[in-house]
Amino acid sequence: MPESKIITSESMVDNHDLRNELIARTEVLDKVKKLLLIPEMNCMTIRQVADYYEVDIDTLKKCCKRNKDEIILDGVVTKTPRVFKDLLKGQDVPLVQNQTNLVIQIDDNTRLEIPNRGIKCFSKRAVLRIGMLLRDSEIAQEVRTQLLNIVEHTAEEKPELLTQDIDDEEKLQAAIGKAFATGDIMEFATAAQAYTAFQRRHIDRIETSNKLLTAEVLHISDRKMFNRVMRKFASTLHISFGVAFSMLYKQLSYRYGIDLKKRGDRKTPYIQYIKDDEWDKVQKVIIAILEKYNVNVKEFFESCSPTFKEK
Template identity: 35%
Template sequence: MELKLVMNKDAVQGKVNELIESKAQRDELAGRVGVLEKVKGLLLLPNMEFATNRQIAEFYEVPVKTIQKIYTRHIAEIREDGYTTMTGKMLAENLATDMMSTAKVTREKGHILIEFDGMATQIPYSTIGLYPKRAILRIGMLLRDSEVAREVRTQLLNIEEKVSKEVKVAEINNELELQMELARALMNGDVQAVALVNAKIIEYKNRHIAKVEAKLNEVTEERDSLGEKVSAFIESDEVYTFGEVAEGIDGLSAQALREFLQVHGVLGHKSRGEVYRPIGKYKGLGWFSIQTRVAKWSGVMFTNTYITTKGRMEIAEFYKKVQAQEMSA
């Protein structure tokens, strides 16, 4: 008996939407990084399993700002995948002193040029975000308007569907065998065999119910765990420079972000020798942290205003809200 499992267009679209909208589904597939190379050659930084915003934008054939927006909206998720930051200057120094690296590093005005394997990429001297393959794949699951991302999702769904079909066919065959066994017992008038097969069918169905309940418990636990992670992330002591936060907000510079916050009454103007401080109702929101540190190389103490994890997320939302209001005005 031949069994055909057909997935219609609506079902396919439903699965695509699930990838875009469901973190649980993305988490399940985020480890299948081999899909990236199947779809298109992915250029990573030399001797590193990381790519920059620019490299990811080139891979998915979208503007850099689009990648930055995805990062801002899903910051906790992408950081869980291993996202990190480093200054372009430090990255260039590491490559220049790496005896195993064949990359050519050229310091140019305003950026650093890295050439390797017949390819070239530019990075700024300031802090840059570095994404591992897992995060790059996750971005592909989140991007809506990218042909490359659509192909990535198709490949992921093909893999999932192949595994799913194999499981479904095996389950259907098991159920058919039990039904045929029951039919034979009924035709033979074997009451004992009928009772035995019925017991097998009940056990089979109970096993499926247990699987569904286990999956429901798993999803509930995942939801609770995710809530705890997000809370811990927001409440963490980690702080960021204005440049690090600005990078994820429409590609702003640190200065542009400071000016935006000053114009909209979040930060005050500083006098010489002072630091930027929140003003008005923004004093108590926990967006900023003023810290005194010791310079690594000179040993000189300095005081700066940093942005907290809570501030990073809420400032990005505040910026989007202001932009939307200005566009609709």
């Protein structure tokens, strides 16, 4: 972005390029107000999005219509009751089908009604995009303020850091492709190793954090303690128990190559296939996810202790 350009909340509403630069920063949504995503689908219905931004649904529909092409590219799809049923099968989520719609009871306070014709669902990127476009929503204004804080903080240190992560990843992938095309095995191995290190950078940072890893607030290899942690984990992130486990399994596979679903006789719970020397990796993955959502890790684990008492 040009140095002379002054970035404001209003300029974000009017500037397509600026929105594209910030669209990956979906973490600000939970900073402003807790998102309640549909279990197993990682998306929200149009009514949920309207509730999040505290606007009436007609206002949201007008915003979506004016910016249809832009928002759809971020992930807006129509899902039918059958899709919901298939994705939520086996989850502890009550479903009731009647003649006109499917009723889903997400929790005590959240009930979704999915018409038989289907309903539009929005990804987190699409939800953030809407926040950069809604002019009169106080929640949307706060979302833009959080994004501006990111811009200002990063620009103070080093302006190119706004897109550095994306640029670095593209360069590393290009290096792998070039080495593969030329058949240089040593160059390919070096490029692949560099890319792996780039993907692990967040875990590596946590592994060097003695404050978190030597706190001795958790012994999750104990099954009762582990179940207590996962229940708290799901509750803290406002997701179902099943989604919490799916998130854990996915990150274990991505971060450490531990694919529990391919072990043993493949019967649930897959966590039973964790080896004794792998529990520290389970803890590190949980810590990484909690940090991503700005949860105080030490307080989280302390609250899971059997001796913990609410104040």
